Amino acid sequence: MSAEFFSPPYLFKGPRPTITQAPTQVSYGQNFFVATPDGTSITSAVLIRTGAVTHFFDMNTRFVPTTFQQAAGGLTLTAPANANQAQPGYYMLFLVNSNGVPSIAPIVQLH
Numbered sequence: 001m002s003a004e005f006f007s008p009p010y011l012f013k014g015p016r017p018t019i020t021q022a023p024t025q026v027s028y029g030q031n032f033f034v035a036t037p038d039g040t041s042i043t044s045a046v047l048i049r050t051g052a053v054t055h056f057f058d059m060n061t062r063f064v065p066t067t068f069q070q071a072a073g074g075l076t077l078t079a080p081a082n083a084n085q086a087q088p089g090y091y092m093l094f095l096v097n098s099n100g101v102p103s104i105a106p107i108v109q110l111h
Contacts, residue, residue: 013099017042022093022106026079035074036095036103042068043098045077047091047108062086079110086110 021035036042045068052060064086068077075095080086092105 010099010101013101014097016101017095017097017103019093019095019103019106021074022108024107025109025111027111028079028083029081030079031076032079033071033074033076034068034093034095038095038097038103039070039074041097042075042095044096045075046094046096047080047086047110048094048105049087050090050092050107060087062091064091 017036017038019034019036021033023032026032034045045066047062047064047066049060049062049064051058064080066077066079068075070076088111089109091108091110093108094105095103
């Protein structure tokens, strides 16, 4: 009996950004607000589609970068323009700071 524990190196580069409020649903092309006290240190915001594994591989996962602007108390993000850029469904929303450390992701439904 054995076990291995892995801690990703980014977790040792400072505290994780926090998301204090995010919408549960967004529409294509919509601007939406994400509350975070770490807004000034954020360098990227991405949507990562949740997995749908079948037959030992997952053809459903997507990495979708989003554009954002600083706003009072957080960030204003822009959802992908259409389903050609991101299929409708559930995504994890990550904010990544200048040290490459990601936030804990809330789930957002894109429709």
